[in-house]
Amino acid sequence: MxxxxxxxxxxxxxxxxxxxxxxxxxxxxxxxxxxxxxxxxxxxxxxxxxxxxxxxxxxxxxxxxKPFVTYVHLLLPQFARQSRELLFRYAKALPKDAVLEITTMNSFGKPVVSRVKIGELFPSKARFGLANYSRDTTKINKSRPWWMGKAVGEFGIHGGKGKIKEGGVWEIVRSHIEKRR
Structure with missing residues (x-):
């Protein structure tokens, strides 16, 4: 979603x-x-x-x-897709292994999707504050082939919920990440 x-x-x-x-x-x-x-x-x-x-x-x-994020998708279990109430209940009790798909852009503007668990993200001030969330990518980069390049480790998610229907879910997810400070 x-x-x-x-x-x-x-x-x-x-x-x-x-x-x-x-x-x-x-x-x-x-x-x-x-x-x-x-x-x-x-x-x-x-x-x-x-x-x-x-x-x-x-x-x-x-x-x-480089850290500019265009989209964030939350992968939902089947029960959280049933109603808006169940969605917000799931978001408020979000497990650490919940998966986000964070979309950034490469040098040519092509989308790059990174699957990140909520527990891996932490607040940061990398790149002079342009990247406000980070994750440790050393283990991921060791197992990646050289031709795939390095995994994205810094994300810049600036702004509010935007004009999407379930934007309030991002605010709840953001608060979960901020607690790891």
Whole structure:
């Protein structure tokens, strides 16, 4: 069940910004920098400076938007799907092995879904406060193949319940996570 949505506008803006910085980096690195490198009229430091001017936005955007969470889904047992009252009763007595599916974006804006148990999440202030929840991924990364990349360990879930029907469930789940402080 969807319990948190960051908003379509914010998600589209972040995704477009990520893709745009990749294009900017590619343009500066493959087109503009070689022109300055092979030019006899330019000093030697111009080509590396142009490359750096394409790299800096990419690194900044990748670092600041990596933990941005677009969706949080709570996997519900069958009995909690029967009524709204049972849903909220389950959320208030949430077990530590309850599973959240947290969706972030990779560098190209593609969704990355992480299955996280409530007991694994803890509040944090990573990345200058941009990631407000974290989990320990050392054990997960040891068992993952190299080609899959590292597991997502930092999540930035900012804002209230949003405009979703069962947004109050996220507030209850958030309070469970905050108790682990």
């Amino acid at each position: 969807l319990i948190y949505h960051a908003g379509t506008g914010r998600a589209v803006f972040i995704g477009c910004m990520k893709v745009t910085t990749v294009f900017i980096f590619t343009f500066f690195t493959l087109i503009v920098a070689p022109i300055h490198f092979y030019s006899d009229e330019q000093p030697n430091w111009v080509a590396p400076a142009v490359t750096l001017s394409g790299l800096l936005p990419l690194v900044f955007v990748a670092y600041t938007t």
